[in-house]
Amino acid sequence: MIDKINIGGHIWGIAFDAKRANAAEYQGVVVYRDMTIYLDDTLCRGRINIILWHEIIHVILYQAGLQEVKNHEQLADALSHGIDQVLRDNPWLTDMEKE
């Protein structure tokens, strides 16, 4: 199972820990101090992908110094669903380096 992800040149951990991920009734959470994204491993794969993208977007905004952006959660939700759909429906986007 994947346990690391490079986001903007920084290596973040990915931990599948339902208890920690659900701590505040979320299905995933970023713990910035630990540089770790916690995900609920009891979810289906599709839902995990969306939640992972949601947390990645939080990390991108955090690393860009944009923690104060308004409607952070709405932005992360909209982009996570949008990115997941575009990548799913356009697999050539992730195959570009193979060409």
Ligand SMILES: [Zn+2]
């Ligand atoms: Zn969030």
